[in-house]
Amino acid sequence: MEGLKVSDANLVVYVHPSKGNKISQAILRELSSLLFKFSETFEGVVLAYDVNILDKNAKILSGIHPYFGVGLKANLLLFSPKPNMLLEGKVVKLTQESIHVIVLGFSSATIIDEDIREEFKYIAKHGDELYASRSKKRHKIKVGTMIRFLVKSFDEEILHISGSLIPAHTGSIRCLDKNSEDVSLTDRSTRKRREGEGETEMQENETFGWGESSLSIDHQTKKSKKRRSSKDH
Known part of the structure; x- marks a missing residue:
């Protein structure tokens, strides 16, 4: 089926300090929030993901609520149907x-x-x-x-x-x-029949050619015998 594609993405997930002792769970929860929604960034509906944490040391972002910024590399399965697909x-x-x-x-x-x-x-x-x-x-x-x-x-x-x-x-x-299989089988049988007819024709040509060669040799042999007999006489 068309409309499915895999996209490699480098992401940064922002995690609240209160989740600092459960970074992995917080990341998975954040990514799960993307599932079965259309993402303009990835130009498709996110169906599944496979993620690897690139940066083991999270960076604290400055601000009123200092979040952790965690770098990720993700493989995303996207559903992106286009006209005529x-x-x-x-x-x-x-x-x-x-x-x-x-x-x-x-x-x-x-x-x-x-x-x-x-x-x-x-x-x-x-x-x-x-x-x-x-x-x-x-x-x-x-x-x-x-x-x-x-x-x-x-x-x-x-x-x-x-x-x-x-x-x-x-x-x-x-x-x-089923129709595609039937057409394929018909084409295959037609091809085999044509190949068989071609082989038969080649065999007939070879046999005919060998017959001509044999006749020619026999004719020459008979001629040589006649010449030999005339010399003997």
């Missing part, structure tokens, strides 16, 4: 007007009817709602389906995504991957 998520609700998706368990996405390609037909039967492909019977989208969709926009404040199922390479991940 492909994301994956689980369908949690669908209606005739829209499909609602959860991405990575925390970010919501909505795909409205005008962004669902005409291939999909909405069906409501016996209390079940789903979108079924008109051309591929097994391609269905319902609650619980994992889908791949295109990003149209991302609201950084509420972490909401507007998505699209217009492109042909979007829809049920299971169905898309």
Whole structure:
């Protein structure tokens, strides 16, 4: 899935003197406050971090409340979806007007009817709602389906995504991957068949060439025999 990246960052965490005997806990608490929020500094939503303390000797900052400044090196996992990126998520609700998706368990996405390609037909039967492909019977989208969709926009404040199922390479991940495997197998079998035909043709050419050579040798042998017999006579 696109939209995920790892960023290396050099940080300084300011710790209150009252937490001086629990520096590690204070640092982790400060970093945890960044999780699942959009950071303009890192240009993404912080999902996870791995941190190393660079400076073992914290510096006391001057001021009314002298804080400790602790230098850190952190690896941050960021979620930063951009327009035209492909994301994956689980369908949690669908209606005739829209499909609602959860991405990575925390970010919501909505795909409205005008962004669902005409291939999909909405069906409501016996209390079940789903979108079924008109051309591929097994391609269905319902609650619980994992889908791949295109990003149209991302609201950084509420972490909401507007998505699209217009492109042909979007829809049920299971169905898309199955079709990809089928195409790959077809291409592979076609390639093998062509290679087999090529080998057969080469073998036939080699056999034909050997036959010509044999005939030529036999013909020369017969000629030499005739000459020898005429000399003997």
